[in-house]
Amino acid sequence: MSAGEIHSSKAEELRVVNQPLPRPDQREKIAGSTSYAADFGMPGMLHARLVRSQVPSARILRRDVSAARALPGVVAVFLGEDVPHNTVWVDVPGQTVRVAALRASMEVLATDRIRFHGEPVALVVAEEESTLARACQLVEVETEDVPGVFDPFEALAEDAPAVHESGNLLAEWNIDRGDLEEAFAKADAVVEGTYSTQFVDHAYLEPEAGVAWVGDDGVVTIRVCTQVVEHYRDVARILGLPESKVRVVAPYVGGGFGGKEDMTVEPYVALAAWRTGRPVRMQWTRDESLLARAKRHPMHFKYRTAAASDGTLLAEDIEIMADSGAYAYLSALVLLYSSVHACGPYKVPAVRMRARCAYTNNPPTSAFRGFGGMQVVFPYECQMNRLAAKLGLSPDELRKANALTRGDELPVGQPIETEVLLAQTIDAVREAAGPAPQPSRAGKLTGRAIASNFQSYGRCTWLNDSAAAWVGFQLDGSVSVRCGVPDIGGGQASSLAQITAEVLECPLESVTVYFGDSSLTPLAGTTTATRQLLMSGNAAHVAATLLRGYILHGVALELGESEESLELRDGEVVAVGRTVPITEALTMCRRLNVPIEALGTFFGPKGKPVEKELKTDRVFPDFTFGTHLCDVEVDPETGEVTIVRYVASHDVGRAINPLSVHGQISGAAVQGIGMALLEEITLDHGVNLTGGLFQYLVPTATDVPDIETVVLESGEGLGPFGARGIGEPPIGPPLAAVASAVADAIGAWVTDLPITPERVLKAIEESRA
Amino acid sequence: MTSGGALAGPFENEVTLSFEVNGRRVTRRGPGHLSLLRWLRDLVGVTDPKYGCGEGVCGSCAVQVDGQVVSSCIVLAAQVDGAKIETASGMCGDDGSLSGLQQAFHEHHAAQCGFCTPGMLMAAASLLEDGRHRSRDEIREALHGNLCRCTGYGPILDAIEAAQAGREATGPRAGSETKLVAG
Numbered sequence: 001m002s003a004g005e006i007h008s009s010k011a012e013e014l015r016v017v018n019q020p021l022p023r024p025d026q027r028e029k030i031a032g033s034t035s036y037a038a039d040f041g042m043p044g045m046l047h048a049r050l051v052r053s054q055v056p057s058a059r060i061l062r063r064d065v066s067a068a069r070a071l072p073g074v075v076a077v078f079l080g081e082d083v084p085h086n087t088v089w090v091d092v093p094g095q096t097v098r099v100a101a102l103r104a105s106m107e108v109l110a111t112d113r114i115r116f117h118g119e120p121v122a123l124v125v126a127e128e129e130s131t132l133a134r135a136c137q138l139v140e141v142e143t144e145d146v147p148g149v150f151d152p153f154e155a156l157a158e159d160a161p162a163v164h165e166s167g168n169l170l171a172e173w174n175i176d177r178g179d180l181e182e183a184f185a186k187a188d189a190v191v192e193g194t195y196s197t198q199f200v201d202h203a204y205l206e207p208e209a210g211v212a213w214v215g216d217d218g219v220v221t222i223r224v225c226t227q228v229v230e231h232y233r234d235v236a237r238i239l240g241l242p243e244s245k246v247r248v249v250a251p252y253v254g255g256g257f258g259g260k261e262d263m264t265v266e267p268y269v270a271l272a273a274w275r276t277g278r279p280v281r282m283q284w285t286r287d288e289s290l291l292a293r294a295k296r297h298p299m300h301f302k303y304r305t306a307a308a309s310d311g312t313l314l315a316e317d318i319e320i321m322a323d324s325g326a327y328a329y330l331s332a333l334v335l336l337y338s339s340v341h342a343c344g345p346y347k348v349p350a351v352r353m354r355a356r357c358a359y360t361n362n363p364p365t366s367a368f369r370g371f372g373g374m375q376v377v378f379p380y381e382c383q384m385n386r387l388a389a390k391l392g393l394s395p396d397e398l399r400k401a402n403a404l405t406r407g408d409e410l411p412v413g414q415p416i417e418t419e420v421l422l423a424q425t426i427d428a429v430r431e432a433a434g435p436a437p438q439p440s441r442a443g444k445l446t447g448r449a450i451a452s453n454f455q456s457y458g459r460c461t462w463l464n465d466s467a468a469a470w471v472g473f474q475l476d477g478s479v480s481v482r483c484g485v486p487d488i489g490g491g492q493a494s495s496l497a498q499i500t501a502e503v504l505e506c507p508l509e510s511v512t513v514y515f516g517d518s519s520l521t522p523l524a525g526t527t528t529a530t531r532q533l534l535m536s537g538n539a540a541h542v543a544a545t546l547l548r549g550y551i552l553h554g555v556a557l558e559l560g561e562s563e564e565s566l567e568l569r570d571g572e573v574v575a576v577g578r579t580v581p582i583t584e585a586l587t588m589c590r591r592l593n594v595p596i597e598a599l600g601t602f603f604g605p606k607g608k609p610v611e612k613e614l615k616t617d618r619v620f621p622d623f624t625f626g627t628h629l630c631d632v633e634v635d636p637e638t639g640e641v642t643i644v645r646y647v648a649s650h651d652v653g654r655a656i657n658p659l660s661v662h663g664q665i666s667g668a669a670v671q672g673i674g675m676a677l678l679e680e681i682t683l684d685h686g687v688n689l690t691g692g693l694f695q696y697l698v699p700t701a702t703d704v705p706d707i708e709t710v711v712l713e714s715g716e717g718l719g720p721f722g723a724r725g726i727g728e729p730p731i732g733p734p735l736a737a738v739a740s741a742v743a744d745a746i747g748a749w750v751t752d753l754p755i756t757p758e759r760v761l762k763a764i765e766e767s768r769a
Numbered sequence: 770m771t772s773g774g775a776l777a778g779p780f781e782n783e784v785t786l787s788f789e790v791n792g793r794r795v796t797r798r799g800p801g802h803l804s805l806l807r808w809l810r811d812l813v814g815v816t817d818p819k820y821g822c823g824e825g826v827c828g829s830c831a832v833q834v835d836g837q838v839v840s841s842c843i844v845l846a847a848q849v850d851g852a853k854i855e856t857a858s859g860m861c862g863d864d865g866s867l868s869g870l871q872q873a874f875h876e877h878h879a880a881q882c883g884f885c886t887p888g889m890l891m892a893a894a895s896l897l898e899d900g901r902h903r904s905r906d907e908i909r910e911a912l913h914g915n916l917c918r919c920t921g922y923g924p925i926l927d928a929i930e931a932a933q934a935g936r937e938a939t940g941p942r943a944g945s946e947t948k949l950v951a952g
């Protein structure tokens with residue numbers, strides 16, 4: 001069975017929070033009545049599709065849309081010139097130039113230069129969806145190939161073709177700490193390794209989709225599957241409208257994982273609706289999603305790890321190269337995450353880290369669960385397992401001896417300010433897993449390994465993050481919550497209901513959450529960076545706490561009692577010698593001009609902006625720590641790897657909903673296993689060859705075992721009730737856990753992902769040679 | 770505002786097709802080249818079967834056609850004219866109550882984003898239909914055509930096992946789920 005265990009270190013009396021309550025949003029999903037982005041339509045709605053480039057690097061010579069416009073049923077065809085402001089700008093943090101901070105741009109619709117296969121060139125709008133394919137074919141785009149570059153190392157060579165005029169180096173980060181040379185000189189053991197990761201797709205089941213329309217108030221509304229309703233600002237800039245005239249509504253999203261963090265269909269449906277005056281829907285096909293939406297950054301790593309004979313880590317010498325693809329998107333930030341997390345959850349006194357990220361003519365890369373902090377777990381944990389083997393130490397003891405604890409500093413200078421249960425997660429997975437695996441048949445090889453990690457939750461501290469939530473009683477005592485949080489399936493909305501119900505002492509069923517509307521719900525920021533529990537969770541907690549105070553104040557005034565003598569309990573205000581039902585308390589408040597609603601705003605922890613040379617106090621609010629254990633069986637004849645057992649343990653601070661926590665860990669572990677063994681976007685000189693889920697192998701139920709979870713609760717997180725974020729952290733360890741377990745089985749290392757049967761056979765062969 | 774995107778017509782190769790969808794007789798005219806998935810979503814307005822890949826791989830479009838689970842994205846609507854179609858939303862009782870299987874999905878947290886869920890429910894319902902006991906591994910095997918990117922599958926298996934155990938304890942329930950039995 002996959003059910004998880006929970007070990008809590010601090011018991012607190014909680015009634016709704018911390019309970020494994022089935023989520024209300026799931027009921028509607030299971031009943032089949034949830035209206036996702038593509039399920040929604042309007043009378044008179046048009047359909048839109050993008051014409052995308054067929055080549056990765058070219059100059060546009062001519063575009064002719066006359067034949068497409070003439071096709072019956074085609075309403076409009078737009079080119080870059082038809083977009084009021086045809087540019088999307090991205091801030092590239094830390095990469096200062098003499099005049100100003102670096103900003104990167106890309107066109108909404110390309111006008112003269114193609115930089116990747118699948119880049120949008122024209123937008124076709126038609127009465128019927130079935131007309132679109134033909135209409136797109138009729139748009140003529142004549143191009144002339146321009147030499148491209150498809151490898152980040154080659155992109156940084158002196159004579160490399162320039163992807164952008166600014167040069168191909170998009171971002172770099174460096175860390176220099178302690179005396180590296182001295183550390184290596186006195187080391188008893190040095191482990192060197194090179195590692196690489198691949199292009200990976202989010203492959204959420206719901207392809208990108210949205211509908212836009214212009215209301216009778218002139219507001220452009222976009223109902224879209226997104227992790228960021230605040231993109232209304234970008235759309236306003238593109239259309240040349242005031243921000244108050246664009247609204248984004250996010251219904252329940254069919255999976256995000258970072259792939260719906262950047263804009264997808266928004267500028268296109270908005271433009272089409274704005275120009276035609278009619279509602280417009282766009283739904284990307286699966287092929288289109290695999291072709292053109294930003295992927296996970298492939299990274300190349302070189303690690304040299306130095307240690308004393310007792311296992312004490314002395315130094316890490318690290319080089320990271322990431323492929324940004326054709327456009328900047330969030331690459332600089334992703335690389336920053338890699339840099340800050342590069343040494344793992346360990347004390348390392350001497351560090352030299354060089355991270356660079358280069359433009360190529362490959363598909364763009366951007367946010368994906370783990371956001372650069374997950375790729376680095378692969379090298380740093382394989383290094384730890386190799387080091388343990390080299391020194392003849394137990395991998396558990398090696399980790400425990402070097403684990404960060406409260407008061408330690410990360411190599412960038414950030415102090416660890418909360419209690420760390422890393423050692424306890426190691427013990428937890430060992431205890432749950434029991435004896436080592438045995439081969440199912442003679443000839444098969446088995447292996448076991450662990451991998452630990454840490455991952456930040458909450459946005460970078462210099463970004464001045466904040467979130468707001470509104471909580472109000474209705475006159476019948478039921479409660480409404482309004483919060484701009486997009487719900488991408490992780491229970492983002494329902495956790496606010498649990499938090500509110502806990503604080504207001506009301507039944508969970510009486511709380512309704514309105515979410516994800518940039519005009520009608522208070523803005524709560526992005527559902528990214530594992531930040532929503534920390535941010536909107538705290539905002540709801542602040543609002544509900546204020547509201548509880550108001551109610552007690554009103555009743556205290558009415559009864560002439562002190563507020564301290566009153567308590568809100570089970571839907572009643574309990575006073576000395578009597579109880580006041582909540583409805584009566586609300587009447588008292590209204591009579592006395594005491595509000596029965598409250599707006600709460602939560603501000604994230606603050607820090608200084610970073611520079612290329614990373615030396616700062618606090619980059620992230622806090623971190624979540626964990627350990628995974630993986631048992632594999634390898635067939636040395638075929639190279640096939642089967643995962644026979646998988647255990648994951650994280651300190652989540654406090655599980656707001658243990659069912660959701662188990663679900664997040666289980667899902668993330670399987671997504672990580674998919675990357676370790678199966679998934680890869682295949683490119684040939686920038687041409688994306690991955691045409692569908694036939695070729696892009698997402699793990700099926702038969703590819704993975706049950707994920708066993710052991711959840712630890714230190715109560716030390718910065719979220720409400722001491723919660724830490726858990727959306728991203730569990731996707732980190734699988735790469736190293738699987739690779740190390742395979743190495744344990746076959747006695748050789750596969751250090752390029754994915755670990756295909758061919759690579760396993762090759763590693764076995766080379767180790768025998 | 771309507772659900773789905775009602776097509777306007779007239780269409781090339783126009784056909785008139787009639788289905789019984791979740792117990793409701795629906796006759797519509799539309800283009801003859803539409804898949805059953807698009808017919809249901811765009812013409813009938815039944816949107817719980819989802820488009821996830823359009824090529825028969827992900828299972829999010831799964832529906833029952835005359836008692837057989839099919840990927841509705843790779844079946845032409847015109848090929849199955851007159852059929853009895855069941856979708857996940859049809860598993861609910863007339864009062865909106867969840868079936869035993871759906872209830873087990875809810876209790877075991879078998880849906881996160883929920884996008885794969887209607888297809889998963891159809892696969893699970895048809896697996897449990899004959900009443901034969903399935904081991905966890907057999908259930909796993911039976912779900913290999915249904916992708917889920919959120920749950921890691923464990924909670925879905927838990928739910929199906931629980932629904933199976935519930936039936937074995939009480940016998941097949943009268944009511945919404947028996948509507949799925951091939952008729």
Ligand code: FES
Nearest residue numbers: 821822823828842
């Ligand atoms: S949409 Fe039919 S199988 Fe994927």
Ligand code: FES
Nearest residue numbers: 881885917918919
């Ligand atoms: S719950 Fe999201 S794909 Fe299964």
